Amino acid sequence: MSAEPDEVDRLVAAWTHERPDLDVSPMQVMSRVARLAHHLDRARRQAFAEHGLEPWEFDVLSALRKAGEPYALSPGRLVQETLVTSGTMTNRVDRLATRGFVERLPDPSDRRGVQVRLTPAGRTAVDGALTELVEHEKELLAELDDEHADVLVDALRVLARRFA
Template sequence: MSTPEGPAPDAPTDEVDLIVAAWRREAPQLDVEPLEVLSRVARLARHLDRLRRGAFSGHGLETWEFDVLAALRRAGAPHELSPGQLLVETLVTSGTMTNRVDRLVGRGFVERRPDPGGDRRSVRVRLTPAGSGVVDAALADLVRAEHAMLAVLGREERRALATLLRRVSAPFEG
């Protein structure tokens, strides 16, 4: 349990505790309590980014490649989406997605197919067997690494943390 003066005596300390203590000393007029949570979230995000890049690089993938392939894989059979749906799934611009799809087509991980319900210009992006194989293998490595990252928490602690983080992040979604 943290106190306004810092972590409880029996709690582990980290770099954020030092940062918060310094701000409390240097700017005592400010309530820097949000730093205790959000600075840790930011630092964990950087660690997670490194962990993910490591898991993906073992399969020759960049993070963005995994994101597009994973969106298609999660879509279910026949593992295809429109470019517009991919934009929503990956939070990038139309021009960026066109470039990404082009590069993934070049690697043989996806293919463009005519949209049966659209006009001649409408396409669907479909995961190929090669793309499915690489994203499945990368996902397995990612999940193993993420389990290891969270091993310091018990199952109930992980569920509680997920619930709390969902409450904070939900207003930014959709």
């Protein structure tokens, strides 16, 4: 592992020089997380684009795929899984249905309800995009050994609890 100074080190040093009255040490973590998030977002978009998907399409299709057989959820459950409004979800399901990736079916447990189900074409698209995404993510993490990756996972888990 390289301990060479990086751009964040230079940024923190500049702020420390300019604002010695302010503890800018949180930037050591948060600026790196922000920069990594930017690179991850690019990798995600590239992985999805290689399979003809937008990030939001992957989010909906992956929620259905993760649900297991028969790969169907209610629109309300999809809203919970993807953290969007019901109006947004209706639009997204309409667009995915037009592409042949999902279909609406009557809810077998509620005559008034519907289920959104992944089609074989949707499953192929989401499975391909997921495989590509995992490969991109492996590349981004390639410089971490297992021990460092485990420490990072634990630290990020602690930080993420605040938002759960």
